[in-house]
Amino acid sequence: MNVLVINAGSSSLKYQLMNPETGDVTAKGLCERIYIDGRLTHKVGDKKVVKEIPMPTHSEAISAVLDILQDAEHGVIKSVDEIDAVGHRVLHGGMKFSDSCIIDDACIKAIEDCIPLGPLHNPANLMGIRACQAVMPGKPQVAVFDTAFHMTMPPKAYRYAIPAEYYENDDIRRYGFHGTSHKYIARRVAALLGKNEFKLVNCHLGNGSSLSAVKDGKCMDTSMGLSPLAGVPMGTRSGDIDACVVQFICNKYGMSVDECLNMLNKKSGVLAISGVSSDFRDLEDGAANGDEKCQLALDKFCYEVAKYVGSYTAALNGIDILTFTAGVGENGPETRQAICDYLGFMGVKLDPEKNKVRGKEMCISTPDSSVQVWVVPTNEELMIAQDTAELVNAAK
Numbered sequence: 146m147n148v149l150v151i152n153a154g155s156s157s158l159k160y161q162l163m164n165p166e167t168g169d170v171t172a173k174g175l176c177e178r179i180y181i182d183g184r185l186t187h188k189v190g191d192k193k194v195v196k197e198i199p200m201p202t203h204s205e206a207i208s209a210v211l212d213i214l215q216d217a218e219h220g221v222i223k224s225v226d227e228i229d230a231v232g233h234r235v236l237h238g239g240m241k242f243s244d245s246c247i248i249d250d251a252c253i254k255a256i257e258d259c260i261p262l263g264p265l266h267n268p269a270n271l272m273g274i275r276a277c278q279a280v281m282p283g284k285p286q287v288a289v290f291d292t293a294f295h296m297t298m299p300p301k302a303y304r305y306a307i308p309a310e311y312y313e314n315d316d317i318r319r320y321g322f323h324g325t326s327h328k329y330i331a332r333r334v335a336a337l338l339g340k341n342e343f344k345l346v347n348c349h350l351g352n353g354s355s356l357s358a359v360k361d362g363k364c365m366d367t368s369m370g371l372s373p374l375a376g377v378p379m380g381t382r383s384g385d386i387d388a389c390v391v392q393f394i395c396n397k398y399g400m401s402v403d404e405c406l407n408m409l410n411k412k413s414g415v416l417a418i419s420g421v422s423s424d425f426r427d428l429e430d431g432a433a434n435g436d437e438k439c440q441l442a443l444d445k446f447c448y449e450v451a452k453y454v455g456s457y458t459a460a461l462n463g464i465d466i467l468t469f470t471a472g473v474g475e476n477g478p479e480t481r482q483a484i485c486d487y488l489g490f491m492g493v494k495l496d497p498e499k500n501k502v503r504g505k506e507m508c509i510s511t512p513d514s515s516v517q518v519w520v521v522p523t524n525e526e527l528m529i530a531q532d533t534a535e536l537v538n539a540a541k
């Protein structure tokens with residue numbers, strides 16, 4: 146089976162053509178500068194081609210993707226018939242989606258209804274869906290939501306302690322994001338442990354970072370909230386913050402709430418503390434050269450992640466396994482070590498040799514560690530392809 150996985154942004158569109166059974170990626174790429182001019186970067190194995198192609202809308206971008214997939218020189222399929230289904234990443238499923246969903250009129254309407262909760266991403270995701278419908282009419286399509294995995298959280302985890310009317314009338318609550326990644330890791334952990342009963346804290350640490358507490362494959366709590374701003378400090382996001390900080394800054398500097406939130410989303414996090422970069426490689430280089438602000442940014446990040454692991458260990462009444470994934474989680478031995486140093490009190494012990502691993506699935510704890518610690522590379526595209534295949538096959 147071939148699934149085309151699409152992640153549509155407001156002016157970009159990423160794609161992968163993959164086999165959901167084997168995880169093999171036949172081709173992948175990126176359309177950029179949609180609505181401006183249009184550039185396609187297409188990769189098959191080690192071969193890469195870049196083409197300037199006019200993309201006045203997402204439809205032309207999808208057409209360009211289908212053309213290059215069938216291209217005599219750079220293509221991997223002879224006809225669009227060889228694409229069995231399309232899987233779309235959709236940011237916000239609100240309270241309407243606790244699982245992935247075959248795209249029909251009702252599904253599109255429900256994604257539209259979630260636009261107030263995901264005002265930047267859901268409209269772009271919908272443009273990707275509509276473009277595929279226009280260019281590949283009748284092709285089965287599935288929406289996979291970043292929020293869906295977290296819908297098993299109990300009310301004590303998802304409710305905010307604010308007047309009930311905001312929840313009842315406006316759906317204001319914790320949703321959580323990176324759900325496709327957390328779900329993929331939970332499934333890998335079940336396979337690695339050979340059982341479905343386990344208590345897991347997963348640390349998805351990338352440019353955006355979130356943690357989730359998972360019991361027997363189900364999400365019990367997660368660090369992001371109504372939006373991806375909440376939780377641990379990130380590349381450019383502040384993470385959790387006292388709401389009065391917003392009031393103070395808006396009043397003193399005459400900023401609107403939107404301007405202040407833009408600052409908290411795009412100019413904060415480890416970028417703000419270091420004053421250097423949002424990229425952990427730059428922070429590690431800076432700290433190694435004696436830059437105290439870079440060191441503080443790394444310290445702050447590891448401290449807050451460790452605090453979340455501690456609180457989720459309490460929430461789950463103990464854990465069996467701790468996993469690290471995404472850019473920093475997979476490739477940052479120093480960061481993993483610094484986080485786990487805080488967890489020595491609960492018997493977590495890393496093997497320093499094994500912890501040197503980068504980007505490979507591996508247990509990095511010692512045999513006598515109270516908790517198994519693993520690096521598990523995430524694969525959101527594969528999760529999207531698998532969900533898509535499962536739903537499309539079930540509907541046949």
Ligand code: ADP
Binds near residue numbers: 354
């Ligand atoms: P996104 O949230 O954008 O998907 P990723 O999961 O790709 O981000 O993570 C990106 C971050 O991963 C980068 O900012 C970088 O700091 C970090 N990273 C990637 N490779 C390495 C590495 N080899 N060592 C340390 N950090 C790395």
